[in-house]
Amino acid sequence: MIRVLVAKPGLDGHDRGAKVIARALRDAGMEVVYTGLHQTPEQVVDAALSEDVDVLALSILSGAHPTLVPRIMELVRENGMDDLLILLGGIIPEDDVENMLSAGVAKVFGPGTDTNDIVRFIRERVKDE
Amino acid sequence: MKDLDELRQGIFHGQKRAIARGLTWIEQGRYEGKLLAQQLFSHAGHAHVIGITGAPGVGKSTLVNTLTLHLRNQGFKVGILAVDPSSPFTGGAILGDRIRMQDSVMDTGVFMRSLASRGHLGGLSRATFGALTLLDAAGFDKILIETVGAGQSEVEIMEMAHTTMVVLAPGMGDDIQAIKAGILEIGQVFVVNKADRDGADHTVRSIRSMLALSSEHPDWMPPIIKTVAEDGRGMEEVSQALERHHQYLIEHGLMDRYRWSQTEHVIEQAVSDLGERLIRQARLNSDWAKRVIDVGEGKIDADRVAEQIWHQSVQEE
Ligand SMILES: Nc1nc2c(ncn2[C@@H]2O[C@H](COP(=O)(O)OP(=O)(O)OP(=O)(O)O)[C@@H](O)[C@H]2O)c(=O)[nH]1
Numbered sequence A: 001m002i003r004v005l006v007a008k009p010g011l012d013g014h015d016r017g018a019k020v021i022a023r024a025l026r027d028a029g030m031e032v033v034y035t036g037l038h039q040t041p042e043q044v045v046d047a048a049l050s051e052d053v054d055v056l057a058l059s060i061l062s063g064a065h066p067t068l069v070p071r072i073m074e075l076v077r078e079n080g081m082d083d084l085l086i087l088l089g090g091i092i093p094e095d096d097v098e099n100m101l102s103a104g105v106a107k108v109f110g111p112g113t114d115t116n117d118i119v120r121f122i123r124e125r126v127k128d129e
Numbered sequence B: 001m002k003d004l005d006e007l008r009q010g011i012f013h014g015q016k017r018a019i020a021r022g023l024t025w026i027e028q029g030r031y032e033g034k035l036l037a038q039q040l041f042s043h044a045g046h047a048h049v050i051g052i053t054g055a056p057g058v059g060k061s062t063l064v065n066t067l068t069l070h071l072r073n074q075g076f077k078v079g080i081l082a083v084d085p086s087s088p089f090t091g092g093a094i095l096g097d098r099i100r101m102q103d104s105v106m107d108t109g110v111f112m113r114s115l116a117s118r119g120h121l122g123g124l125s126r127a128t129f130g131a132l133t134l135l136d137a138a139g140f141d142k143i144l145i146e147t148v149g150a151g152q153s154e155v156e157i158m159e160m161a162h163t164t165m166v167v168l169a170p171g172m173g174d175d176i177q178a179i180k181a182g183i184l185e186i187g188q189v190f191v192v193n194k195a196d197r198d199g200a201d202h203t204v205r206s207i208r209s210m211l212a213l214s215s216e217h218p219d220w221m222p223p224i225i226k227t228v229a230e231d232g233r234g235m236e237e238v239s240q241a242l243e244r245h246h247q248y249l250i251e252h253g254l255m256d257r258y259r260w261s262q263t264e265h266v267i268e269q270a271v272s273d274l275g276e277r278l279i280r281q282a283r284l285n286s287d288w289a290k291r292v293i294d295v296g297e298g299k300i301d302a303d304r305v306a307e308q309i310w311h312q313s314v315q316e317e
């Protein structure tokens, strides 16, 4: 069973997109832990650790990804969660994508991404036991 | 089995990562998970397991959050399991109980995990039993387990709790629902949450009159407590009621009796695993088809075949 944490770090107040993703992943047969709005990086990583998820799907609309993502990656490394697949969605300017990928994000999904592409990407990268 | 050893040590030291990974093994129903749960069992038996059940949206998760903060102030370590249903069609699930628990779960003395019911027969209660064993062995004093009180599997889970708390809310007609679903019978503590809303006293009265009718509780009279989980009102009374019920169980020897029957259950599980292993081996055997034909034609009883299979496996060892 593939387990995914859909998390919304930061201060933006919209989680419609995150909920759409959560439902799509559920409909694809995955277990989706959703933790709501306004999560700190510490809370996100604590939840990923406790729930032992295979995938961490971050949704960031606020533009704060340049600070939030590296901090999350730092905590992920500190906790030795090497096998965690990290995805990023929301509003990420083209120029920042490269930085996000080198920070450790596996793939960035922009607005208007077909949820089937996300499902497919996860299935390719996570072996389902 | 270096991995298993390491994991066990991590669990004894209360390490979140080890606890989380151990729970995954147990949930997946893998052989390592069974082994881990068995090895941890003798280290468990200290925790007070509290079931929290009630209709969707009555405020169970919010209550768990506030109660956890309260229990932490009293110095207890708190483990939390929240069970949500899996979709019967896709097997997927959205596990949203953590949303309401964000205030309490960051504490190192708290561990919270969401479980999906995963549909398969008996699988949930086994996974839950294993998960309770693990959290108990990891040193959590109070283990709170939240379920939506509906199906048979939820009732089975509540039977694993020492104390079951039934949560209702006014004005949802769910007092009637609860009575229909038979969850009044399983409660030792009743909570009428959302007491900031109209109709809480009415709900209290209807629970009281239902309880007066049932003679299930010879020496424990279940208290009915009004709470506002969102601001903590009533939480002191709830934690006192839980503590009193725990004392009641200890004084009446019921905690020991419970542990005894759990241990019996562990043996039963091992025996039924053995049975499963036997049948798996027998199916691989070259004479399996002949056996099926013979039983079908009445040449031999199924009981006799079972004995043959058993004898065969003993000889092979
Ligand atoms: N007015 C009021 N609302 C409350 C109270 N406690 C919880 N709520 C609200 O009730 C809603 C449901 O709360 P949850 O804690 O998620 O309820 P639940 O029983 O865990 O729900 P499920 O897990 O979906 O069955 C939320 O919007 C809470 O904010 C309360 O004491 N008063």
Ligand SMILES: [Mg+2]
Binding pocket: B060, B061, B062, B096, B097, B146
């Ligand atoms: Mg809940």
